Amino acid sequence: MIVPLVMTLYFSTVRYNLMQPGEHAFVGLENFEFFVTDPGFGPAVLNTLLLLGSVIVATVVLGIGLALLVHEPFPGRGLVRVLLISPFFVMPTVNALLWKHMMMNPIYGVLAEVWRFFGAAPVDWLTEHPLFSVIVMISWQWLPFACLIFITSLQSLDREQMEAARMDGANALQRLWYLVLPHLARPVAVVVMIEMIFLMSVFAEIYTTTGGGPGHASTNVAFLIYTQALLSFDVGVASAGALFAVLLANIAAVFLIRLVGKNLDR
Amino acid sequence: MKLKPCLALVLGLGVAGSTLAATELVVATVNNGHMIEMQKLTKHFEQAHPDIKVKWVTLEEGVLRQRVTTDIATKGGQFDVMTIGMYETPIWGKKGWLKELRPDAGYDVDDLLPAIRSGLSSDGKLFAAPFYGESSMTLYRTDLVKKAGLSMPDRPTWEQVRDIAAKVHDPKAGVYGICLRGKPGWGDNMAFLSTMVNTFGGQWFDLQWKPQLNSKPWKDAVGFYVDLLKKYGPPGASANSFNENLALFNEGKCGMWVDASIAASFVSDPKQSKVADKVGFAQAPTAVTPKGANWLWAWALAIPASSQKADAAQKFIHWATSKDYVKLVGKEVGWGNVPTGTRKSTYATPEFQQAAKFADAELKAISTANPNDSTLPKSPYVGVQFAAIPEFQSIGVAVGQQMSAALSGRVTVDQALAASQTAAEREMRRGGYYK
Secondary structure, eight states: OHHHHHHHHHHTTBOOBTTBOSOOOBOTTHHHHHHHTSTTHHHHHHHHHHHHHHHHHHHHHHHHHHHHHTTSOOTTHHHHHHHHHGGGGSOHHHHHHIIIIIISOTTTOHHHHHHHHTTOOOOOHHHHSHHHHHHHHHHHHHHHHHHHHHHHHHHTSOHHHHHHHHHTTOOHHHHIIIIIHHHHHHHHHHHHHHHHHHHTTOOHHHHHHTTTOSTTTTOOHHHHHHIIIIISOBHHHHHHHHHHHHHHHHHHHHHHHHHHHHHHHO | OOHHHHHHHHHHHHHHHHTTTSEEEEEEEEOOHHHHHHHHHHHHHHHHOTTEEEEEEEEOHHHHHHHHHHHHHTTOOOOSEEEEETTHHHHHHHHTOBOOOOOOGGGOGGGBOHHHHHHTEETTEEOSEEEEEEEEEEEEEHHHHHHTTOOOOSSOBHHHHHHHHHHHOBGGGTBEEEEOOOSOSTTTHHHHHHHHHHHTTOOSBOTTOOBOTTSHHHHHHHHHHHHHHHHHSOTTGGGOOHHHHHHHHHTTOEEEEEEETTHHHHHTOTTTOTTGGGEEEEEOOBSSOSTTSSOEEEEEEEOBTTOSOHHHHHHHHHHHTSHHHHHHHHHHTOGGGSOOSSBHHHHHOHHHHHHOTTHHHHHHHHHHOOTTSOSSSOOSSOOSSSOOSTTHHHHHHHHHHHHHHHHTTSSOHHHHHHHHHHHHHHHHHHTTSOO
C-alpha cells in the first residue's frame, strides 16, 4: 500500500515519458500544473461529480421504489427478485457493449426501433447525450445493488408498528414518510458510501462506448488519467493526476462521512 | 488471489522442464484477420523448426500498442517478436530499441515495395519486416452510382465525391451517401482526416515544428468533412471507425467509403458482404494537390533489442514475411486472402491477380504514397497520415477528440481547431521543440 503511493509521489515530481526514456529530471510541480491546465481537466472533474451524483440519486430513488414494490408478497415474487438482481452480475464492459449496440445504436438499436415505431427520428444517444447515456448504463448496473440492500432492510421493518399506524388513520404516504424512510436511513447511507467509492473510478463503460468523447463530453478524471498514462505514455503527468484523484476522493469522503455519520448516530 | 499464479507457475515450470530443449518465442500481434490466419499456419513453421515453439499474445490494436510500448520502453522483455506499425518503427529504430533486420539472400529484400520498405527503415537500416501493407482508397457501389446517372473517375476530386454522395443519399431506403471515420483516435479518425488535410494543401507542423491546425487548409478540409458527413453520412458517424463502417458497407448501407485498401478484400468477399458483386474501386479523393491524399501503413514484425532469442525470432520473421508464406496462404486459405501490400512478387502472381480484382488499384495507391514527401508545403516529419515523432500520439488523440466533437455538432469547426492548436502547442512545448 505504502510503496506504490511513494512511487507515485516520486514519479509525479520527475519528467518521465515512456517514449523518451533517459534522465528522470526533477521538475517540481510542473506535472501537476500540466495536468490541471489540461483543457479536459475542468470538464473531467465536473463530469465525475455529475456522474456520481446522478447515479447515486437515480439508484437510491428507484431502488427504494422497486424494493417497496416487491416487498408485499405476490405470485412469482421470487422470480421477479432474481430478475431485479441480475444486471449486477453483468460485467461492466459487457453492460456497455449491450447498451451501445443493442439499445442505443441509431440505426439498428432497440430504442431507435421504438422511436421509429412512434414516427420520430431515432436519437443518436452516444453522440448527442454521451454523459447521460453513460449515466443510464451505470445506473442500470448499480440499481440491483441498491435494490438488494433496501429489500433486505425492509424485511426488518416492524409490521405491528405499521399496522398500528394504519389503525390510527395514517395514509400510505404518511406511513412511508414517518416510518419506512427513517427506517431506511441507514441502508441509504451505506448504499451512498459504497457507490461513491466505486463510481469515482468508472472507466470501462466510458472506454467501450464513447472513448471520453465527443470532445470531453464524457471524460471523467479516471479516463483523463488513462489518456495521459497510456495514450501519451506520460508517467509523470499521469502520477500527478492519480494523486489528484486521491485528493478528490478524500475530499468527497470527508463530506460524506460527516453526512452519513449524522445519520448513523441517531 | 496470489496463490493461483504461483501454482500455475510451479506447474508450468514442471511441464516446461520436460521440453527445455525448445526455444519459446512470445509473439505479440493484432487481432486482424491476416494475423489470426498466421497463427493458424504457425504449425507449418513449427514443423520446419522443431526446436522453436511459438506462443501467441493476440490483442486489440489499442491494447497491443499500450502493451508493447510499455514493454519496450521499460525493457520488460515480455515479447520476442512484436507487431508494430509504421509509426513506431522509425522512432524506436532510431532510439536503438529494435534489432536491425539483416535477412539472407533467399528473403529477397529488394522484392519489398519501396514505399513500405522506406517507411520501416531509419537511416537506411530495416528495423521491421512488413507483414501486410495498406494505403487508402475509395470504395463505391457501382449499381448506385450508375442508377444516379454518374460515373466514378479513377482519381475523383472531393467535389465530385460530394456530388455523387448527394445523388446516392437515400436514408429512407437505408442507404447513406458516404461513410467515413469519425471515432476519435490518432489511428482512427485522424488517419483519415490527415490525408484529407494533406490533399487540401495542409500539414501537421511547419519547418519550425509549429502546429498548423488553425491554418486555412485545415479549416477547409475539416469544414468540408463535417459538412459532407452531416448531410450525406449515416447517423452516429462520430462513433464509427474501420470495423463499424465495414459492417455498414457490407450491409449495403453506404454508397461510398474512403478507407484502408485492405477493406477491398473484405467487401468483395461474398461470404461476408451482401454487395460483393457491386463494388468498384477508385483512388482516394483529392482536392488541391494529389500529395498525401492516400495514406501508407504497414503492420510489421520487429525484434526488441532486449530479446534473448534473437536468432529464433529472426527465423520466425523471415518465415512469416517471405514469398513462401504468401504462397502458403494462397494454397491453404485462398489467393483472395493473402496478406497484400508488401511484395512486388505478390502482385505479379497470376492467381492473385485473378482472385483480387482490387489488386491494381491497391498497388497503385501504395506506390503513389511517399512518407517522406506527402505535404504541399515542406514538412520536417516523416509519415503520410501521422508525424513519426513521440509526441504525435497524444496530439493525435487530443485533436481526434476535438474533431469528433465538431462532427457531432457540439462545437464549431473553428472552435475545435483552436482547441486542437492549443493542445498541440502544449505538447510540443513540453517536448522541448520550442520555448
